[in-house]
Amino acid sequence: MEGTRTHRRWLQRATVYALSMTLAGATTGVAVAAAGWGVEALVPDAKAPLAIALGAVALAYAAHELGLLRLPVPGRDWQVPVEWVQEGFYRSAVIFGGTVGFGVFTRVPYATLPIFLAWLFVSGNVVIGLTAGLVYGVLRAASIYSSASTKQPEDVISLNERLMSFAPFQHALSGVALAAFGAYMLIAPVL
Amino acid sequence: MLHTLHTSDAGRAVLLVAGLLMGFGVAFGTMGLSWQTGAIGLGFALAALAGVAQTCSA
Numbered sequence: 609m610e611g612t613r614t615h616r617r618w619l620q621r622a623t624v625y626a627l628s629m630t631l632a633g634a635t636t637g638v639a640v641a642a643a644g645w646g647v648e649a650l651v652p653d654a655k656a657p658l659a660i661a662l663g664a665v666a667l668a669y670a671a672h673e674l675g676l677l678r679l680p681v682p683g684r685d686w687q688v689p690v691e692w693v694q695e696g697f698y699r700s701a702v703i704f705g706g707t708v709g710f711g712v713f714t715r716v717p718y719a720t721l722p723i724f725l726a727w728l729f730v731s732g733n734v735v736i737g738l739t740a741g742l743v744y745g746v747l748r749a750a751s752i753y754s755s756a757s758t759k760q761p762e763d764v765i766s767l768n769e770r771l772m773s774f775a776p777f778q779h780a781l782s783g784v785a786l787a788a789f790g791a792y793m794l795i796a797p798v799l
Numbered sequence: 800m801l802h803t804l805h806t807s808d809a810g811r812a813v814l815l816v817a818g819l820l821m822g823f824g825v826a827f828g829t830m831g832l833s834w835q836t837g838a839i840g841l842g843f844a845l846a847a848l849a850g851v852a853q854t855c856s857a
Contacts, residue, residue, distance in 0.1 A: 633850070656834075659834070659838065667819075670815060670818060671815060674814055674815055675811055676808075676811050676812070676815065711849075717853070718849065718852040718853065720845055720848050720849040720852055721852075721853065724842065724845040724846050727842045727845065730838075731838070731842065736842070739843075740842060740843055741846075743843060743846045743847055743850065744846040744847070744849055744850040747846075747847055747851050748849075748850040748851070748853045748854065751854040771855050774854075774855045775855040778852040778855050780814060781848065782848060782852055783811075783814055783815065783818065784814050784817060784818040784821070785844060785845060785848050786818065786845075787814075787816075787817075787819050787821070787822065788818045788819070788821035788841065789822060789841045789842075789844075789845055790818075790819075790822060791818065791819045791820075791821070791822025791823050791826070792822040792823075792825050792826045792837060792838065793822075793838065794822075795822075795823060796825075796826040796829070796834035796837055796838065797834045799826060799827070799830050799834070
């Protein structure tokens with residue numbers, strides 16, 4: 609009985625965390641797309657040249673993700689301060705999920721995120737920014753539920769190690785996806 | 800398979816070329832449509848991949 613209640617509370621807290629993260633992702637998407645919309649209003653003919661430039665940058669980062677060259681990935685090595693999440697069962701979940709969910713304040717290990725945000729800027733479409741930001745946020749937040757069955761600290765460590773073992777695969781997949789995106793953006797606007 | 804390919808220079812080059820061919824394929828396959836249409840599809844794929852990849856932050 610007690611275990612069921614504890615699990616229910618964990619599930620509620622995880623959902624608060626996931627929703628906060630999703631909303632933060634959507635906020636980032638809207639903000640970046642709105643900035644792009646503003647630039648497009650000022651310089652209406654900039655979209656295609658910006659898309660082609662983004663294609664070239666995406667190709668460079670494809671090579672980076674595949675380990676063929678090394679480039680700096682824009683991001684910060686900042687972490688949510690412990691004192692921010694020490695109080696409030698749900699409030700701490702909102703603060704942690706919300707802060708990390710923006711994507712741009714904490715560490716960015718994959719170039720897919722900055723290229724994705726740059727694409728939102730080039731699109732200059734707030735509706736696309738909102739929906740793509742929601743897609744990003746939901747998929748990023750969903751991993752919290754993979755820890756639902758963990759009960760001991762060693763279970764969490766083991767789960768974390770399993771997730772980390774996918775990192776080389778994710779880098780390779782990011783490289784292929786960025787190469788496809790870059791090639792498309794380089795050629796499609798001039799076809 | 801991607802993990803194995805990623806470990807050698809030749810494998811990395813193969814992945815890069817495969818990605819390039821995919822992008823060119825989509826570009827030529829959607830000729831006649833606005834280029835933004837294809838970019839939206841690829842952009843959403845990037846959004847999904849960026850979200851999933853952040854889970855394995857290493």
